[in-house]
Amino acid sequence: MHVDLLEILRCPYCGGHLELVTSLFHRTSGDTITDGVLGCQCCVFPVVDGIPVLHLQPAAVKARELVEAGTPEQALLAMVGVEAGEQAAQFEAAVASPSSTYRDLVESLGPGFEGGYFLYRFSDPTFVVADAVVRAVAGAALRGGGRALDICGGSGHLTRALVPLSSPAPVLADLFYPKIWLARRFTSPGALPVCCDGNAPLPFVRGAFDYAMCSDAFMFIWMKRQFVGEMFRAVAGSPRATVLINHTHNQLVWSPSHGNALTPSGYRNLFETMPCRTFGESSLFTDVVTRGVLDLTRNEDDTVLDTEVALTLVSTCADGVFETHTVQPQSGADGEWRINPLYTVREDGATLALTLRFPSADYEDEYGACRQYLPEEVSLDAAALAALQAGGNPPALTDLIARRVLVNVPARYF
Numbered sequence: 001m002h003v004d005l006l007e008i009l010r011c012p013y014c015g016g017h018l019e020l021v022t023s024l025f026h027r028t029s030g031d032t033i034t035d036g037v038l039g040c041q042c043c044v045f046p047v048v049d050g051i052p053v054l055h056l057q058p059a060a061v062k063a064r065e066l067v068e069a070g071t072p073e074q075a076l077l078a079m080v081g082v083e084a085g086e087q088a089a090q091f092e093a094a095v096a097s098p099s100s101t102y103r104d105l106v107e108s109l110g111p112g113f114e115g116g117y118f119l120y121r122f123s124d125p126t127f128v129v130a131d132a133v134v135r136a137v138a139g140a141a142l143r144g145g146g147r148a149l150d151i152c153g154g155s156g157h158l159t160r161a162l163v164p165l166s167s168p169a170p171v172l173a174d175l176f177y178p179k180i181w182l183a184r185r186f187t188s189p190g191a192l193p194v195c196c197d198g199n200a201p202l203p204f205v206r207g208a209f210d211y212a213m214c215s216d217a218f219m220f221i222w223m224k225r226q227f228v229g230e231m232f233r234a235v236a237g238s239p240r241a242t243v244l245i246n247h248t249h250n251q252l253v254w255s256p257s258h259g260n261a262l263t264p265s266g267y268r269n270l271f272e273t274m275p276c277r278t279f280g281e282s283s284l285f286t287d288v289v290t291r292g293v294l295d296l297t298r299n300e301d302d303t304v305l306d307t308e309v310a311l312t313l314v315s316t317c318a319d320g321v322f323e324t325h326t327v328q329p330q331s332g333a334d335g336e337w338r339i340n341p342l343y344t345v346r347e348d349g350a351t352l353a354l355t356l357r358f359p360s361a362d363y364e365d366e367y368g369a370c371r372q373y374l375p376e377e378v379s380l381d382a383a384a385l386a387a388l389q390a391g392g393n394p395p396a397l398t399d400l401i402a403r404r405v406l407v408n409v410p411a412r413y414f
């Protein structure tokens, strides 16, 4: 982490400034802190492999002790949750190899680490809507500059959309260290990772941001009232202050991984000081998939919202948010174009014949709505694909890109 990040970090518990404790073990290079201990008036926290860990869960305490003992490599193992032994050796070998992919690292962390569906993340229906919402709302809120915070951002799949929009660089915050560690290496290398607990006050100075979002995670937060208050504190004073809660489940409608969901009016009740608009995800999905637009001018009442599986809430002082947005095509500057791994591929001369195959019945149950844009069978011109992968923009592929038959994934993703 660059020392500049200390300007916006604060202790989550006392709110005080954090400084590198130079009397304890640390490794720095110029203005970059790789490992060390940060102290405030009440507490000490480790920096592990360049990521500040600003909570006191057992792994964080152990990691801080291991940094203090001068063994930062052991502190990294403690934070990614692999014990010494074979698992640790596998992880360290994967870390050391420059050709390792996101998939290799995930596999080296063991079967308990992440559900197997990360391969398909960039085309799942939840992501397709969330990506459109984030690019539309953050795009309007951060027009002309401003900094974004993605809290509970996990492995940074959506943070990736914030990187070109946020200036200075966005912050990716999550409790789960290995996810933000992977995000920095693969998914969202332009974002600044901070490990912190969404059930505690956020470790940032008041008004450090212009835009704060939480996507597909808010129903897992217990301290919802505090969390929303903290999101508003994070953007306080910004003329563009924007808070987005994206894809949170509805207590009134069952869903897989339901979490601790509230009703639509229960969520609105959390926005005490600022008005917010609530959108049902099914209408946003239909917008994006059938019309290529995202209509944020709509006002749905609770007779509609109460029947929705998932909800999106937006509060903003910025102009240009509650409008109809054209969905931007996937962009390729930082990534690689790949055939969606939901397809099997058969070579047929100059043509590739693709067939949709779901990895499991469970996947189809949860994400089967992708059939609305992923065709059952499709053929692809191999030369056009090669041209796209070489940096070209073949018009013949525009529709397959829009449908996510072709996906732009981070470099070395799989």
Ligand SMILES: [Zn+2]
Pocket (backbone or CB within 6 Å): 011, 012, 013, 014, 015, 016, 040, 041, 042, 043
């Ligand atoms: Zn403190």
